[in-house]
Amino acid sequence: MPSSHAPLDQLPIRRLTTEDVLACADLSEDRGWQREEYKWGLLLAAGVGYGIDDPSGKGLVTACVVTSYGPGLAAIGMVLVSARYARQGIGRRLMRHVLAEAGDTPLTLYATSNGRPLYEELGFTDIGRAEMLRGHFTLTEPAPALPVRPATAEDLPAVLRLDQEIFGVDRTAMIARLPAFADQLRVAEQDGEITGFAAIWPNMDTHVIGPLIARDTATAQALVASLAAASDRPLRTDVDDRHGALTTWLKANGLEQIATTTVMVRSLPELPGDWRRRFAPLTVAAG
Structure with missing residues (x-):
């Protein structure tokens, strides 16, 4: 006591x-x-x-x-x-x-099974799931050959515009920290337009992939493969379980499910933005 x-x-x-x-x-x-x-x-x-x-x-x-x-x-x-x-x-x-x-x-959070009853008591409702995956990436199943490159300072305005469009609210204060926080920040580009971006950052003995924002699954796979090639650590990421094709591909390439969380909201029927292009958060702690 x-x-x-x-x-x-x-x-x-x-x-x-x-x-x-x-x-x-x-x-x-x-x-x-x-x-x-x-x-x-x-x-x-x-x-x-x-x-x-x-x-x-x-x-x-x-x-x-x-x-x-x-x-x-x-x-x-x-x-x-x-x-x-x-x-x-x-x-x-x-x-x-x-x-x-x-x-x-309005509030959002990712709940563990232990925390979920308290959040429900406090007025949060369940709107989805996320699957936490971890493992050494093998590239057994190749990614689509789409153009991905390291981000530059000149890309930041376009990255911020794309992020606000897809995330649904302005998170400039967080995304603008990525070049300094992440070990790698990469963008996918087609016909001069940025179609996605992703970061990889160190967390204990792993590299976390997040955020992962992409036009489609193929673009998300290309970003992940590019980031994985720059890491010799196990990878970890949290994928919205509606993106089953990406999850299946990650598991085929050596990652395994280690946990699941429940996405919850309060004073909001659904998260803003476009979930179809929002594959993984920077970290579940930041939504």
Whole structure:
């Protein structure tokens, strides 16, 4: 049991900063997740973190990050509660605070099976699934021979326009960080028009592919193959399960399902944008 002199419902909730990366990573590790310090750094820099400190000085009791895309959408991610405070309502309290802070802004998140009942209680509804895949990419089944190249600084305005069209809201603050955050950022191009883009970024012992935005499955495959050729690590990505052709191709090339998550929304019937061209998120924590 926690050694606290104050009731859990009176422990103060505070904003987290990039100085809290190690504390957040410790909390991840406490719950059996990977530390993911690099990802925590991005999320705390681009979004707003919330947390409650353990009054005994043993790090964070609970934490989460909200990534805002303006009044049309915000994403909640990395919702964690320390094992020693589990099932005592502290996660529910933090989430209620986040909902109050969000006001009328529609929200989205990717829920694990453990978290889904709480989110349903808080008014979130299920709109889909995502399949987390991991493995060494083999290229046993080749990708279509479509033109893919490294992105340049001159491509950024077109990438941002395409992303807003497909994602449905403006996430410039996140996408503009990709050239510095990712190990590789590549674009697909046809007749002088950018038809898709994707990044690969380091996360512990893997390379994560995300976001993956593409005109069609063939373009998505070409982007993945191009990024995979630049990596000697296992790949990981989260694919919308409506993109069965891409998932089948990835599995044929060495990736395996390691988890599934439920895509949920609140105050919104469906996510904005065009899911047909949105294959994988940058990270499920950012929507």
